[in-house]
Amino acid sequence: MPHLLPSPSRPMLPLLKGGVGTLLLGGAILAIPQAQATEISIACGAGDASDYCPELARQWAEQTGNSVKVISTPNDTTEKLSLFQQLLSSRSSDIDVMMVDIVWPGLLDDHLLDLSEYLPEGATDDYFPALIDNNTIDGRLVAMPWYTDAGLLYYRKDLLEKYGYPAPETWQELTETASAVQAAEREAGNDDFWGFTFQGRAYEGLTCNALEWVASYGGGTLVDEEGEVTIDNPRAAAALDLAASWIGNIAPKGALNHTEEETRGIFQSGNALFLRNWPYVWSLSQEDGSEVVGKVGMAPLPHGPEGESKATLGGWNFAASRYSEHPELAADLVAYLTAAPQQKAHAVKMGRNPTIESLYQDEAVLASNPAMGDLYETLRHGVARPASVTGDAYARVSNAFFNIAHLVLAGDVAADQAVAQLSDELERIGRRGW
Structure with a gap:
């Protein structure tokens, strides 16, 4: 042919x-x-x-x-x-x-x-x-790829320079920098300022965020290329534990219901130091009317102590x-x-x-x-969601993941229990093969 x-x-x-x-x-x-x-x-x-x-x-x-x-x-x-x-x-x-x-x-x-x-x-x-x-x-x-996206870290380069911090390379560095700058900005009079904003609603966006946390800690990708469920491990639990610590501390409690646009709004109005979002945010942040024109930097997402940066x-x-x-x-x-x-x-x-x-x-x-x-x-080292290997079951796999991750963020389930429960559920979903 x-x-x-x-x-x-x-x-x-x-x-x-x-x-x-x-x-x-x-x-x-x-x-x-x-x-x-x-x-x-x-x-x-x-x-x-x-x-x-x-x-x-x-x-x-x-x-x-x-x-x-x-x-x-x-x-x-x-x-x-x-x-x-x-x-x-x-x-x-x-x-x-x-x-x-x-x-x-x-x-x-x-x-x-x-x-x-x-x-x-x-x-x-x-x-x-x-x-x-x-x-x-x-x-x-x-299918043939047409255009692509990957998660990125946006940051206020003016504020990092003002307070003497580099762009973070690890999630722990992000946590510490966000906490320090948030405290300083609030002391300076901006009570609405937050250190970090991300997509925490129970939906596909949280699957993307949580996969980045887990994979960048060396905790795998839920289901590996051979179809084996890999989520029940200490590194995955540690990643989710750290993310849960952000809620109410460096990220608003409202993050539990935030999607891409809510998080962009917080950052673009000048009320966040760090933002996890997709590449489309860059051009919008530089448009007339944005509070952060000329103040935004971009970097790969941070990683865990034993992993490397991963972007969904x-x-x-x-x-x-x-x-x-x-x-x-x-x-x-x-x-x-x-x-x-x-x-x-x-x-x-x-x-x-x-x-x-x-x-x-x-x-x-x-x-x-x-x-x-x-x-x-970032794109070259991006991580794909386990959609190809799980096939028709991917929607159920993703639902299970973002729902349990949301419970961890909300403080309703401990991370080690969550990954064990999720592993059991994914094993049931894939029992007859993906």
Whole structure:
């Protein structure tokens, strides 16, 4: 079967020529010369200004002489997943290509094309290995990475300089620095100031935070690559113990109900020294109206005494349905969307983090957002949630983890008891194999 991956160094050549066809985007109709146009559909984001997928789909249609129908999907990721599961379970051919969250390949893999059958050998070599591994289920490459995220530590560089502290390298250093600066700022009159803000609500965001704590302590990733449950260990318990000590001390008790935006609000209003969040915060913190313009630094997340910095990977990928009536074209569109030129444009115009390593040394990408260069090592050493290995059970695995972590943060369960309980629950979930 011929491969259809466009070269990063030149635009993709049209597959079909002659005739007349249409490109369908938001009701607009574009005439395209072609011999025998084929329409395929792609499910992107919500169709708002930040959704770059329709523009790239239009470019692909112009270059190939086919037409693309862009289908908007719900903003809510749970609703989006439910929509895809419903369509795929019914073997519907209504959607050929879909944008999938980083934790979905293991949930949807039975319904997705093996893209390695359509791509040339070595086509994935330039991408972050962890992302390719995440998207490879039982040896099948079921999605190609489009853009990525990873947890980062934001800090008030002006306040660290004022009080003579470096950016922390360990979680213990963060705890001590946050406590000292919080006390000094409150003594100076800011009673609303906190040392650290993070996502502590019982939801997927807490899975991301808690996985970073545990993995950076050398406590594993809940379930290892062989499917063995590994969470019941002293290092994992120590990580959760330290996190519980933050609540009400260097982090507000309200952290137990905070998501990304609540934590960004606290930090961006000037009321926190440290913030754990995703890369999108950088540009927002530098916009007009932000209280911290020019005062923000970024660093890898801290680590435990016996571990190394670990950032949970996030981001989105493109996959092709096994039920597509045009699998070659669907795979070709996936290849085009995720190729280097399109990722570069996505980074420059929309600030999204590429999944191709070389783009983190690209002058245009760095000029558009100098923080991109700082992200490289963080992304390179990112930790994936155990979604690929646990497959259909991942939602239950994550629910179990964030619920028990929330109980530890709230002081309702001791960390050593929590990891033992969680281990038992995960063993039950995976009893018949993942």
